[in-house]
Amino acid sequence: MKRIAGKNLILIGFMGTGKTEVGRLMAEFLNRKLVDSDQYLTEQEGMPVRDIFELYGEDYFRRKEKEAIQLIAAQKGLVLSTGGGAVLDCDNVAVMRAGGYVVWLDADTAALAQRLAGDDTRPLLAGGRNLADIYRSRLPYYSRAAHARVDTTGKTPLAVAREIMALLRDADY
Ligand code: S3P
Numbered sequence: 001m002k003r004i005a006g007k008n009l010i011l012i013g014f015m016g017t018g019k020t021e022v023g024r025l026m027a028e029f030l031n032r033k034l035v036d037s038d039q040y041l042t043e044q045e046g047m048p049v050r051d052i053f054e055l056y057g058e059d060y061f062r063r064k065e066k067e068a069i070q071l072i073a074a075q076k077g078l079v080l081s082t083g084g085g086a087v088l089d090c091d092n093v094a095v096m097r098a099g100g101y102v103v104w105l106d107a108d109t110a111a112l113a114q115r116l117a118g119d120d121t122r123p124l125l126a127g128g129r130n131l132a133d134i135y136r137s138r139l140p141y142y143s144r145a146a147h148a149r150v151d152t153t154g155k156t157p158l159a160v161a162r163e164i165m166a167l168l169r170d171a172d173y
Contacts, residue, residue: 003101003168003171004030004101004168004171006076006077007076007077007099007100007101008073008075008076008077008078008079008080008096008099008100008101009026009030009032009078009079009080009100009101009103009164009168010073010079010080010081010082010096010100010101010102010103011023011026011079011080011081011082011103011105012082012084012086012087012096012102012103012104012105012142012145012146013084013104013105013106013107013142013152014084014105014106014107014112014134014135014138014142015084015112015116015122015124015125016107016112016115016116016119017084017105017106017107017112017152018105018152018157018160019036019081019082019084019105020036020038020039020081021157022081022105022152022157022160022161022164023036023079023080023081025157025158025161026079026161026164026165027079029161029165030079032077032078032079033077033078033079034078034079034080034081035072035078035079035080035081036080036081037065037068037069037072037080037081037082037083037086038083040068040072041061041064041065041068041083044064044068045064048121049061049083049121049122049123050120050121050122050123052064053123054123058123062085062088062089065083065085065086065089065092066089066091066092069082069086069089069092069095069096070091070092070095073092073095073096073098073099073100074095074099075099076099080096080100082096084124084138085124085138087138087141087142087144087145088138088141093141093144093145096145097145097147101147101148101168101171102145102146102147102148103146103147103148103149103150103164103167104142104143104145104146104148104149104150105150105152105160106142106149106150106151106152106153107151107152107153108151108153109131109132109135111152111153111154112131112135113131113132116131147171148167148171150163150164150167
C-alpha cells in the first residue's frame with residue numbers, strides 16, 4: 001500500500017465496466033476524494049455528456065475531456081474514474097501514468113452488451129454502432145495505458161474493489 005501513497009488511483013476501461021461505482025467504493029476504502037471525469041465535465045458544461053456530444057460534437061467533448069484529465073491527474077492522492085475514451089489521447093495516458101496507478105476494468109463483450117442494453121446516456125452507442133467493434137478498437141489503448149487489468153465479468157462492484165485493494169497491496173510499479 002505504501003506505493004500508492006501520494007499517487008492517484010486511476011480507473012480506465014470501456015463503458016459499462018463499472019468505473020464510477022468501483023471508483024466510489026475505492027474512494028471509500030482508501031478514504032480519498034473521488035473525481036469522475038464525466039461528472040466533472042457535466043458540471044463544467046452544465047449539461048450531461050450526451051448533450052455535449054449532441055450540441056458541440058465529439059471533438060469538442062474530447063478537447064474538454066483532455067483539459068479536465070490534464071488538470072485532475074496532475075493532482076495527488078485522488079481516485080480518478082475516467083470516461084471510456086480518455087485513453088485515446090496519448091497526453092492523457094502520459095499524465096495518468098506519471099502520477100498514478102492505472103487500473104483497467106475490463107469485461108467480455110457479452111457482459112458489456114447486457115449491462116449497456118437500453119442505455120441512452122452514451123452517445124457512442126446511439127445510432128446502432130456496434131459495441132464489439134468499438135471494444136476491439138479500444139483494446140490496444142487500454143492495454144498500453146494500464147499498470148494492471150481486472151476482469152469484471154460476473155463480479156459485483158464490491159468484489160472488483162476488493163480485488164483492486166489486493167492489487168494495491170502487491171503492486172510493483
Ligand atoms: C465514452 C465513454 C463515456 C463518456 C462518453 C464517451 C467513450 O464514459 O465519456 O460517452 O468514448 O467510451 P463511460 O465510460 O463512463 O460510459
